Amino acid sequence: MRTLTLAAALAVAAGAAAAQDVVRMGTEGAYPPYNFINDQGEVDGFEVELGNELCARAQLTCQWVTNEWDSIIPNLVSGNYDTIMAGMSITDERDEVIDFTQDYIPPTPSSYVGLSADVDVTSGTIAVQTSTLQASHVAETGATLLEFATQDETIAAVQNGEADAVFADTDFLTPIVDASGGELSFIGDPVPLGGGIGMGVRESDTELKQKFNDAITSMKEDGSLNALLTKWFGDKEQGY
Known part of the structure; x- marks a missing residue:
């Protein structure tokens, strides 16, 4: 019977943990200033900057994936990515298919x-x-x-x-x-219209939802979310 050495076992475990920590962030890439493709051909915008910060606070690694709007929910459900950050309003109809974090933009x-x-x-x-x-x-x-x-x-x-x-x-x-x-x-x-904009996740991903909810709460509490809203949308009456 072959067994792994301790070093090899630790390497495998670390690799598995790293793989689990990668979160594929689905966005449209065509809705400025929320999300868009910049002159360097990279996904950019308010939600990209916000999403990267949320991942850092949750100790996750973001990988951005673009998807056309009309199939963005079905492709989340089917597993092509793990979240949606695409200017998506929280509605009862969508909430029947996917789950949402708390809002990161108030109703606008x-x-x-x-x-x-x-x-x-x-x-x-x-x-x-x-x-x-x-x-x-x-x-x-x-x-x-x-x-x-x-x-x-x-x-x-x-x-x-x-x-x-x-x-x-x-x-x-x-x-x-x-x-x-x-x-x-x-x-x-x-x-x-709507109940604010939030991050969409699969209904089964309760742990991931909680991690992002905690990160959003921390950004609301320390003022950094309001700072990002002002940076990308200008002075707004609505904030946190």
């Missing part, structure tokens, strides 16, 4: 944007990203819902006249409107 408003501030968003054609909280909202307003796989396509639909307005997170739309040189305008008042 969504807004309509169009080529004119006078668009009637209750009767027009509204572009939204598919499988979002905003898509569900528009479907209930009586407006014509026009869904796209990416947020970039929703903006293009407004600019080329395919849609009368786009409906998305205000934080996402604000820099786009500012950079449009007056081409795009906000329409009406912001609309509060």
Whole structure:
């Protein structure tokens, strides 16, 4: 009967522990400033900086994985990565399929944007990203819902006249409107939606969820989460 030497056994155990400490962080990589691909071709943004800090506090190693939005939950459930950090609002519907940590962004408003501030968003054609909280909202307003796989396509639909307005997170739309040189305008008042943004995990990963909850709590308590929110989104009335 062959046996491992003590040194070999320790090496195997250390390797197994290291493997368990690697957490694959799923994100879209197409939703600035939450997450995006930077000029160096690397995943970047508020959630990437936050996620790396959360992993450090939880003594975990992050590996970032990008995935298209419309299949981001199914691929978490099937095991292609271990978490979702992708500007995902916590909703009852999603919570039936996956679990969420506590929020790391408080509930934030969504807004309509169009080529004119006078668009009637209750009767027009509204572009939204598919499988979002905003898509569900528009479907209930009586407006014509026009869904796209990416947020970039929703903006293009407004600019080329395919849609009368786009409906998305205000934080996402604000820099786009500012950079449009007056081409795009906000329409009406912001609309509060959702229960904040959290990290999605599989329902079976209770220990992982607790580790990230503890890390998020520590960042709320020491003020570092508010500092990151200010860095990426500017001064905000909402914070922790």
